[in-house]
Amino acid sequence: MRAPRDILRTMFDAAVARAQPDRVIPGALPEPPSGRTVVIGAGKASAAMAAALERVWQAPLSGLVVTAYGHAVPCARIEIVEAAHPVPDAAGEAAARRMLEMVQGLGAEDLAIALISGGGSALMPLPRPGITLADKQAVNRALLASGATIAEMNCLRRHLSAVKGGRLGAACHPARLVTLMISDVPGDDPAAIASGPTVPDPTTLADARAIVARYRLDLPPGVAAVLSDPASETIKPGDPRLARAEARLIATPRTSLEAAAELARAEGLTPVILGDALEGEARDLARWMAAEALKAERGSVLISGGETTVTLPAGAPGRGGRNVDFLMALAQALNGAPGIHALSADTDGVDGAEPVAGAVIGPDTLERAAAAGYPVGQALARFDGHGFFARLGDQLVTGPTLTNVNDFRAVLVL
Incomplete structure (x- = not known):
């Protein structure tokens, strides 16, 4: 594989x-x-x-x-x-x-x-x-x-x-x-x-x-x-x-998720489409998807679309978008669980207001972040998803994709 x-x-x-x-x-x-x-x-x-x-x-x-x-x-x-x-x-x-x-x-x-x-x-x-x-x-x-x-x-x-x-x-x-x-x-x-x-x-x-x-x-x-x-x-x-x-x-988002599922099957994985219209706060969805991943069978990949929200507290500068905010919260909730990797990105190539589509995480994300001097809890408090993943070298940069079918999230359980 x-x-x-x-x-x-x-x-x-x-x-x-x-x-x-x-x-x-x-x-x-x-x-x-x-x-x-x-x-x-x-x-x-x-x-x-x-x-x-x-x-x-x-x-x-x-x-x-x-x-x-x-x-x-x-x-x-x-x-x-x-x-x-x-x-x-x-x-x-x-x-x-x-x-x-x-x-x-x-x-x-x-x-x-x-x-x-x-x-x-x-x-x-x-x-x-x-x-x-x-x-x-x-x-x-x-x-x-x-x-x-x-x-x-x-x-x-x-x-x-x-x-x-x-x-x-x-x-x-x-x-x-x-x-x-x-x-x-x-x-x-x-x-x-x-x-x-x-x-x-x-x-x-x-x-x-x-x-x-x-x-x-x-x-x-x-x-x-x-x-x-x-x-x-x-x-x-x-x-x-x-x-x-x-x-x-x-x-539509659904047809794009189905295309990703087809590719997962070709890799010998079992795709599970959780939905193409998931909404709510990005961090709440991350905690729910972490729970789903922790009980999923090995060799499966949880796929979802939709558009979450990130509510900025008064005075919070915020640097990022809903996908990187989701991934920071997901990494925190998974707490280094072995064998679980994830990608979340906007299909237009821009998450938030910067030319970064999203990012990826793995079992070592929290450990590497701590070693880099930027623990995930600190980045979450600052709403600084782009800064966090830039420091780790885990940003997904695609340039303009010239289409837009909302967010794409995939959590791979191995």
């Missing part, structure tokens, strides 16, 4: 490969229309999705998509714009405004194709009238530190946006609209992927206000006013402007 770390890395690579746009775009495209085809989109995979579309689309084509800095892929007919993630910037705001203008005036004979993937919410930060980009940046920072789930974050974002919550889709009317989605959210709800710019939103302003109250978010005054304005309600199911719109899920 190969080295445990090699097996885990190959499983991660298989999960990412299953969700690559070149693999999933060609078979999902609609027939060309008699009129124009305009492409719009946002997300960490959107540029790669646009390039895959261009390679197989034989009819005339134009459009614009926005992706994160470092995730651009050259295209000939579709303009690619880069913007900031996870805290939005002016480049994303301008790109969202241009997309909205681009689809206005489409006719019934035209086709709009929306390429949507994870990260798209922060990359299209066009605010509702009454709030500014600075207000939206403040909201994003508050949400990222609050411990709110991705579904809660996106509910609030939809109601503060001029394009999310179905508004961009409604602007495409009366053209036919086909949205191709790579899901990075637990449950694969189209309204939650990039905050659903082209699909109806079942949540309400009351839901958004409840989230603000639940997490005691300190938000700019203009945000509270927008959340109290009935005109800020999003596009709802049954709206006639979305009658010719459809959304197609072309890659």
